[in-house]
Amino acid sequence: MNALISLHNSVFERLERAEWLLPTLARLVFVAVLFIYYWNSATLKIDGSIFSPSAGAFGQMFPKAAEEALYNVEALTGFQRLVIFAGTVAEFVLPVLILIGLLTRLAALGTIGFVFVQTVVDVTGHGAKLGTLFDTSIGLIDERVMWIFLLIVIAVKGAGPLSLDRLLSRKSA
Template sequence: MTRILDQYTDLLDRLDRLDWLVPTLARLSFLAVLFFYFWNSAMLKIDGSIFSPSSGAFGQIFPQAAEAVLWDVTQMNFFQRIVILAGTIAEFVLPLLIVFGLLTRLAAAGMIGFIIVQTLVDVTGHGVALGGLFDSAQGLIDQRVMWILLFVVLVFKGAGPLSVDALFRKPSRD
């Protein structure tokens, strides 16, 4: 029995030495699963340039206001334009930072905030049902909690050794 326990603890020690793999796989998973979702969503928000919001952006972020003016972007007020511009820039920049592993913890925290705001807009503006955790049905909240968990890993673990962040890290003195 002692031999089995020794083998088990030896295996755990080896796995602990692979700790660098967790943030690296989190970034690769983001690239494979969510990067193009956010990139395509950002592309829908621009009309020629990032400073020219589309009616799609107006409708995605302020659905009731867009509907009230029949999707006419010239009717957007200053606040709405600033929110759309900031959201669009974030939707382009934050995913790129995560993929390259540059300012990863900050970018991941920004993505968590972005997903929370996105979810609030989906629920309050678009009437999407949240669903509930632990109810055996895959709802919006279940999906977004998984997304946030991926970013929480990056906030706590950083980008890993295969990143731009790693290039700027000071070597540790052991």
């Protein structure tokens, strides 16, 4: 039994000392799970260019106003255009920053804020059920808590060794 405990302690003490492992895996999981999700969402919000919001963007971000305007983007207010533009830019830029490991902690914090706003819009505008923790049959909360936890790991641990953050920190030292 002592040999098993020794083996266990030896393996997991090495993993604890592997400072590169957690941030690298967190970024890889983000890219595998959320990068394409956000990229696809952003591309649905533009109609030819980043400055031309689509009816889909109007419907996604301001569902009640879009329905009242019959999804006519000409009815967008200046504020709505600004929000759609900022949200679309965030959906393109923040995941790319996390992918390449540049300003990674700030990008992770920005994405956490984006997830909160996205969740509020989903619940208040689209009627999605927030649900409760540990009840995966309905609701967004379990999914969004996992996303936020992943992003917290990135915000706390940084980008890891395979990143522009690391490369730039070595050049400035």
